[in-house]
Amino acid sequence: MMFRKLRFSGRTEWVLISIAIISFIIAVIQVSNYNEAAPYESSEETFLHSDLIAGAGSGSLVHAQKSERTKSILLPAGFNIPEDLVRNHLKDTASSEWPISQLLSREVLNQPPGEESHYRTHEPFSMYQESEEGDCEEDLKHTIEDLEISPREIIPGNFTRILEIVIEEHDKYKDPFYKYIRPILITHIRAEFEANLVNRFWYRLSGSSVWLKDYNVHFVVSRFMFADKGERSTPKASFVLAQVFDKNWHELQDVRLVFPTNDLGGEEDPTFHSDGQTFSSYRFPRILPVPFDFHADERNMGPEDPRLILVRNKNGHDEPVAIFNSHYDKFETKEDGTKESNAFRSMFMAFPFQLTKGKRHLPELSDENTDKLYFTKSLELEVEHHEKPKTCKNWSPMVSDFEREVNGGFDTSISFATNLENLEIVRCSLDTGKCGRLYKKSGDNIGPLRGGTAFVNLNSILKQQRHIPLHKLLPPGREVYFAFARAHLHKCGCGIGFYRPNMVVMVKDEARYSAESDGGKVEATKYFYRTLYVSDYLSLHVPIDPWYVDNPYGMCEGTNALIPNGIASWKLDSLTHKEGKWIANDNLKLQFSVSDFSVDRVDFNGVLNMLLNLKGNSAFLPPPSVKGTIFEHLKVTMPELGPQGELTESLAGVGKKNIECAIESSKKFCVAFAREQEYFKNEKPKVDKAEANKKLKDQIAEFQKMYEVEIAQESNKNQQLDNPEEEEDDY
Incomplete structure (x- = not known):
């Protein structure tokens, strides 16, 4: 009845109400201007403190709006791919019955659309x-x-859903890479779910993305950090997490991308062929099978701080390349014939949509247990004719528009700014990872200015318009x-x-x-x-x-x-x-x-x-x-x-x-x-954090006890297996 009373109130009441409304608006404007200035x-x-320690910063608690294309199979635009080939390729996978969609040429967006936002x-x-x-x-x-x-927007990552898919792919569909990293991961994840503590052991950072126009999606990679002790300062391992978002930044929380890939020539390869092109597929979100120096008892393993850049391959398709750094033990042969291990932090580039069998491109990592596994093609970046530094980080990649034109419209290399203070530029082959120095300013000091994003070639941005020639x-x-x-x-x-x-x-x-x-x-x-x-x-x-x-x-x-x-x-x-x-x-x-x-x-x-x-x-x-x-x-x-x-x-x-x-x-x-x-x-x-901190420590301590029991039970189970080779067949 309040609205009826207001409707028939007198002029004085309306004046008072108007003054109150105007005063409120002025107050809001003042607060807004103060924050902005x-x-x-x-x-x-x-x-809040309780949210931070629960993983909110990594986007794990952010409510994410699902894309309508969730639980679907996306084919790249411009290819003739019969449905029966796709279904046969996806037989006995979670995606086998999902609907298939493919963009028409007129639907392809070269750039993602602009978003309406409150810019200031x-x-x-x-x-x-x-x-x-x-x-x-x-x-x-x-x-x-x-x-x-625009205001800050968090790119969400639902840890629970991501790790549910990891477990499902490991248990039900025998994902080879997840089976490979099982000793450091799978049992721990099961215990996390049982204790409802997933967000205590995982962190997500260093995210970057590229626009895949053949699907009209944002392809996002980030560092997915596993801290088995609950301390992000001493992680057990890092992985490259890949997610897919639509043009409006709604996540495709369970989707399969079919992508053109390289032909390895094997009958057992996880690929299929159509119209002269080789294809493979991944279910996203997923941990990309990037090879790394894997030892179950070590820490700080795996790829760190991935950065994405688009290159154009020899078939004329734009594909992502991930640049990252990682610990890498290299062996040098001494004069007496013995081999000595030297620890490096090296730079690598990985091709998310290309495959390699075993770790043949990284010989120091190769072993008989991985020779039959399929990994993301990855190359170490090495500057030839120069002594290799112990630590390489923060290389900023860039693609030359001129070189692409000279090569007939595709890229054969990526250049990197390896030092910004005393500018140094190297050019690295996309085929081998071998690099040559293009430019070097005198001086070797790294300085405080370090690499962040990839360098964008503004020549290519200016070519988006036709009104004014370059x-x-x-x-x-x-x-x-x-x-x-x-x-x-x-x-x-x-x-x-x-x-x-x-x-x-x-x-x-x-x-x-x-x-x-x-x-x-x-x-x-x-x-x-x-x-x-x-x-x-x-x-x-x-x-x-x-x-x-x-x-x-x-x-x-x-x-x-x-x-x-x-x-x-x-x-x-x-x-x-x-x-x-x-x-x-x-x-x-x-x-x-x-x-x-x-x-x-x-x-x-x-x-x-x-x-x-x-x-x-x-x-x-x-x-x-x-x-x-x-x-x-x-x-x-x-x-x-x-x-x-x-x-x-x-x-x-x-x-x-x-x-x-x-x-x-x-x-x-x-x-x-x-x-x-x-x-x-x-x-x-002042906030008393003692209770929250004690609760967290108690949770971690209780979890560790439960986890040790799980490990002991799994060890006993493995010892009782009649056929110790059975697990190898899963590879």
Whole structure:
């Protein structure tokens, strides 16, 4: 009856109600503006303490909306694949009776559609241009104030459902890889389910994705970390978890992708053939069968921090490649003929949609127990003619648009920035993993600026539009790359280590000169890579979760980390120019992790628009409406070489002054963030965490006792088997 009473109330009541409503709206706007304007107010924790210790940060408790294509078989667009071949291939699998779907050519989306979101303006940050001299603040700094960003979205991962599929595939369908890793995994997972403690032992981080247009899906990989003791700082093993999401980021929680793959030539291969192409399939979500140095009694095993990038194979299909690092024991033969084991942390690339039988590409890992198993094709990346360092990490991959054209439209290699401070670029064969050095700046120091996302080739992004040809946007022979790196600051004022994203713009120029040889002069080519712009820290307006989950207000204890992992897509809707400026309508999707236990995403509007209009030694040509400047621009920004291949004039970007400026400004960000945390910590109510911590420890201790009983029972059962070879048949 309240509404009827309001309807017939007098004017005075309506005035009071109107004032109350207006006051409420003003209050909401003020709060909204306050949160938006404070660059360091991201200190508010995202989850309650009880949620964090239960695995919420990894997305395991996030309610995920299912895609309508869940429990279906997806065929790649453009292939003629008879249903009977698919059904025969999937005989005796969980997917044998699922409906089959395949996109029509007109339904294929080259880029995922934009999403409606409440964008807001990112707080101002600085881009520093390269110069051999000049003051950071006065001469090299460009303040960016108009970049738009969406709120943080968690990419969900239902641990219970993921591990249910692992157990089902192991028990019912005898998945060979799951049988292979059984000694460290399967019994433990069963015990987790029995004790209802799945989220205590699993973490998910370092997620990145690519858009698979032949299915209209996001293909997401992340580091799926198994901490058998419940401590994420000392994991037992890490795996590459692969998930599939539709164009609206709804997960296909149980789906099978049929994909074109390589032909191994064996009758028992898990493949089938149609229309001259070999195919295989996986059920997702799944742990990819990436080979690693496997010993049941060791720790920190397996692939870590995977990053995805798309390459175009010789058949013209775009396929994902995962770049990761992993411990790898290599054997060297000594002078007396004996072999000595040396431990390395090496870089690898894996092809999720290609197979290999055994570990033939990784001879140190090969053994008779794995010779009949099928793994994800994986290659160690080795720089030839250079001593192998003990630790290789954070290589940033990139694909050359020019080289793809020269090769006839497909890729034969991936290049990597292995060092950003003293820029070093290597090019690695997709067939062998062998690498050669393309460019090396003097100096070997790694420095605080480290690799984050893959570098995106902006030449290919600019080709998404047809209105303005590439030669009017870029000087001849130039490729422009963009990535989010991450500076690692040590004890800058907040915790032991502090990480945030930094934007990096790198250009590659080809310069030709006449070199002397025995037969006279020959044309030679020299490559120049330069970091033209580097930003200071970006907050992304993302709340930071504590490193130690039992201390929700201790943001500056341990490590404070927001790490960029991948650029999922970059869509350019239009490009024009007006009044001497480029006008680009573009959307970039970034994926990142917070405190090493989340997989998140945000969208940016206008990153390309910002890059096109940066002042100074820009990577791009000015718009046609700016007259009389192109020749001057080329003279300043393009390399000119003498007869010995030396630079005839200084070249902007060869130094690293901009990196120094960006790091110093990032340190100020860290100090300001720490100051904010101290304020918030003092203002927040004290929370007694003793009871929650004791409950967690008691749960883990009780679980360990139960698990030891399970292991003993399984050991006794195995000893009583009449045929000890029976389990080998499952491989």
